[in-house]
Amino acid sequence: MIIHRVKSFFIQPRVMIFIVLLFIISSLAGQGFISFLFALAISLSLLSEWYLKYLHTKVDWQFKKYLDMTSIGEEFTGVLELKNESAFPIFGLKLNIESRSDQDFVFLDQANEKQESSIYSKRIDLLPHAATTVEIKMRGKGRGMHNWSAFDLLIQDPLKLQTARLDYSSTELPRFKVVPRIHKLKDMKLKSMLQGFKNTANSLFIDESNIIGTKDYENESFRHIHWLATAKENKLLAKKYQQVQGDFYSVFLNLAGNGPFHLRKDMEELIEYTVSVCIYLIKEGCKVQLWVNYSTRDKGILRLENDIDRSHLKKVIETMALINTNGMFLSTEQFYQFGMAQMDPKSMALVIGTPPLFVKREWLQIKQ
Incomplete structure (x- = not known):
């Protein structure tokens, strides 16, 4: 995990140095109220820094998928579980997920599943020592083994002075196997050809030693058995197909x-x-x-x-x-x-x- 900090203008390093200098000058000049304001600004900046540094170690996530593989064009669903193991609530936690290309797989909008995007974003609130789940719907667009190209969690301090972006791109992200479409074979010419070739190679009148003889056919498998009734002997004969x-x-x-x-x-x-x-x-x-x-x-x-x-x-x-x-x-x-x-x-x-x-x-x- 890589942590990126995005700071507002008021707590930029140069601005903070300027505020510290003003605090020292106002203190030496005996300006108590102004000194208090500058001291408050410095305290809030340090508090924001400590808050984010503490929280990013207390946030954990886990992704679970229902299927190992899916077909092109099919919708599949996974569940992202987010945990807050700290004693403080996290408000406005934002998660961003990206796919490498909209030709690999896309994310579906929860309200309108026809709306597709290669980016998924959502804001949630996490209570102290609590967990929540987010259902993520996706659709495969191309064959292959695909994975999330980026996954970020954005945490802001309560005063929104700065934001910590937890970048998980360097970790092992969820992978999805998208397989070719499986069509129901409607080629009647092919079916007829294969069946005819099979029947020709498995004639009833070759290899007579494989005739089983008279028997009851209750609970018998008919898959590879050819039945022949002979009026002369008044018997029912059966011959098993051979794998030729x-x-x-x-x-x-x-x-x-x-x-x-x-x-x-x-x-x-x-x-x-x-x-x-x-x-x-x-x-x-x-x-x-x-x-x-x-x-x-x-x-x-x-x-x-x-x-x-x-x-x-x-x-x-x-x-x-x-x-x-x-x-x-x-x-x-x-x-x-x-x-x-x-x-x-x-x-x-x-x-x-x-x-x-x-x-x-x-x-x-x-x-x-």
Whole structure:
């Protein structure tokens, strides 16, 4: 915490030196009443200094948020708790909070939630040995890990001779993870294609050894079971689906364009679509590998993989939130050459973004 003092004109150092000189002169001249006034001014100045020096050590704060992450455009709320541990009241305590940019996240007005700002200010009164809470509403505007860029508490002495600004910018301020929008997949062509490919690879008439036989189906899971009624034997047969190629996909997200290297302008749209596709596939019980044309200095190409585990959803969403233009991107040719050489040979390649030009492997473009 850094403390900044803002003093009024009457207690500026030069003015105080002048008042002290006048006090000495008036005392030597026997001007009792005038000397008393100057002495009072000096006393009030010292009292103001002591009051603020004492109070700034007695004010504490804590921020609590309800959610670990939020989506772009969604409103999220946090609670700021302020404590006054001193024996004196604090009137007109002002808090100022700023975000780095209105493209990261914004604060919402309590009265009118449609009014957005990158700055939040509020005045409150704190009684001695008391605490109060302030509800702060925010809305995510862009992907990434964001935090308050500035947080100040302004305390004035009762006579308003000076103000102490407690600057907490150097401390660890609250952080907020804003993830891509998660859309409900409405692409019926994609759904039909995936379902058809899955059914083709899981034919009822292959691998007859997996027919379970006659059984009761009460309390039975129907998710991966295909039922077949045969009139000849008057029996109900069931066959479990096997996790073969129709349940295994490698999703490639290429954010680079063709020709001279550049990033695509629809980068955000592609990221949101990729997240939606991965969530859809995982919820359908498919195994998914995700390859993203994005890299950091310490790691290679961004790669995520799940094994029919829905807990992987959160990891996919959080990782995609951290992609930014400051990272490293490969050319389209290098990305697909490396990724498709490393992908599982049993999986089907689904391409989102700029497609490969010369790749021998089978792949399917689902969004360009």
